[in-house]
Amino acid sequence: MLTLERDCLRITETVYQSILRDLGGQPLECGGILGADQSGVVSAWYFDRTGKSSHNSYKPDVIAINRVLQEEWQPSGIYMLGIAHSHTAGKNVPSCGDIHYGIRILEALDTTDTFYLPILELSETRQTLFAFILYKNSQEQYQCRQITCQISCSKRHM
Numbered sequence: 001m002l003t004l005e006r007d008c009l010r011i012t013e014t015v016y017q018s019i020l021r022d023l024g025g026q027p028l029e030c031g032g033i034l035g036a037d038q039s040g041v042v043s044a045w046y047f048d049r050t051g052k053s054s055h056n057s058y059k060p061d062v063i064a065i066n067r068v069l070q071e072e073w074q075p076s077g078i079y080m081l082g083i084a085h086s087h088t089a090g091k092n093v094p095s096c097g098d099i100h101y102g103i104r105i106l107e108a109l110d111t112t113d114t115f116y117l118p119i120l121e122l123s124e125t126r127q128t129l130f131a132f133i134l135y136k137n138s139q140e141q142y143q144c145r146q147i148t149c150q151i152s153c154s155k156r157h158m
Contacts, residue, residue, distance in 0.1 A: 002079055002112040004040045009116055009131035009149045011042040016129065016151050022047040023086040023120045024127045029058040031085030033065055034116055035078040041152060042116070044078045057097065058085045080109065082116025089123035092130045099144050102134045106142075117144065 015034070022045075023030050030053050035044030046068050050061040060083065069080055083102065094102070094117045106115040114135040121128045131149040136142055 004114045013151050015045045018045045020127050028086050028088050029053040031058045033080050034082040035073050036081050037077050079111045084118040086120040086122050092121040103142050
């Protein structure tokens with residue numbers, strides 16, 4: 001089981017730029033999944049082009065995502081560690097629905113005890129990625145809190 005750093009989302013420059021490009025060029029509430037190998041550095045990104053978006057929700061295409069996980073990521077040693085999606089300006093935190101969905105995914109995963117929920121806040125003039133982590137605290141209750149985002153140099157991207 002992967003145990004991830006709980007104070008920092010470590011992500012490659014390539015994946016970071018892909019998230020900005022993919023989500024920034026779409027209507028709000030689009031998303032995708034984040035992946036990493038045993039290092040815990042997010043080095044894989046799958047943009048969910050077939051997910052459903054509305055003005056206030058993103059519903060992943062679970063069939064497409066499961067196919068990517070089973071056929072591409074798992075054979076390559078890549079584990080799903082989170083879901084990133086976009087919000088409008090002024091809404092730079094996960095919604096209650098985002099957190100509940102993240103908890104359901106985390107409970108289903110047997111590969112990690114933490115789950116990232118980054119939000120890309122979009123405004124007319126900029127894009128800002130806010131990193132959040134979801135995990136069980138010492139009282140066995142789920143906790144979601146903001147963490148820092150550290151961008152590292154690496155070329156891996158899927």
